[in-house]
């Protein structure tokens with residue numbers, strides 16, 4: 255299979271919902287652009303309610319944009335969702351694990367659902383469990399796992415499918431430093447293997463460590479895109495000599511302000 259040059263190519267994506275008692279139109283996304291390339295980790299940042307999850311939902315075909323052009327692995331998510339879901343993997347914020355099933359059974363269930371052969375299941379499930387360091391607990395019920403372990407298992411489930419594009423919604427929300435490190439290492443491996451990763455995060459440290467490309471959106475519009483150097487160079491203080499290096503947190507606050515979002 256020929257790998258597309260861009261994993262995600264989204265141009266001027268607008269999503270309009272209706273809200274409130276009067277069902278007034280509300281633009282969750284307003285002409286947003288996004289591109290994600292193979293071999294890179296792309297980070298999507300934005301304050302609460304800025305439209306990150308909505309954009310992820312557009313990419314997986316769960317939300318159909320009001321206007322704009324979206325291609326994911328050269329497919330249109332709105333009309334070719336079934337084909338697309340075989341080639342991408344999404345780890346949502348709420349990990350969709352079966353608490354009564356063991357770690358291994360969770361992966362087996364998922365693999366069978368996607369029609370993986372028994373032979374492939376045997377190698378891939380063990381490999382995935384080892385990758386997320388849950389091999390020793392493979393036969394324990396997922397419901398007994400801590401939050402960090404559950405997130406690792408959800409990541410293992412996604413990695414097992416060897417997706418061309420891995421989508422992660424806040425992959426390390428509330429996990430400890432050790433689990434976070436394990437998750438970060440696996441995400442870096444995926445990009446190193448030539449596949450594409452798009453993740454949303456509210457942790458600047460995470461985006462700074464992982465992000466080859468960073469896109470910041472706010473109130474449904476693009477505010478800035480680029481690699482870390484390109485972004486930090488746009489914060490005025492960076493031009494001065496002998497100032498401490500500008501962090502991604504400085505960039506984020508420079509472009510989105512300090513006001514709280516409702």
Ligand SMILES: Nc1ncnc2c1ncn2[C@@H]1O[C@H](COP(=O)(O)OP(=O)(O)OP(=O)(O)O)[C@@H](O)[C@H]1O
Pocket residue numbers: 271272273280282300301302303304305306307308309
């Ligand atoms: N189905 C829907 N109907 C109406 N409004 C919606 C719907 N889905 C999202 N919204 C609104 O769109 C805006 C963007 O929401 P979204 O969940 O995409 O933001 P987010 O950046 O992921 O936020 P967070 O960081 O809090 O997860 C919010 O104002 C939200 O209330």
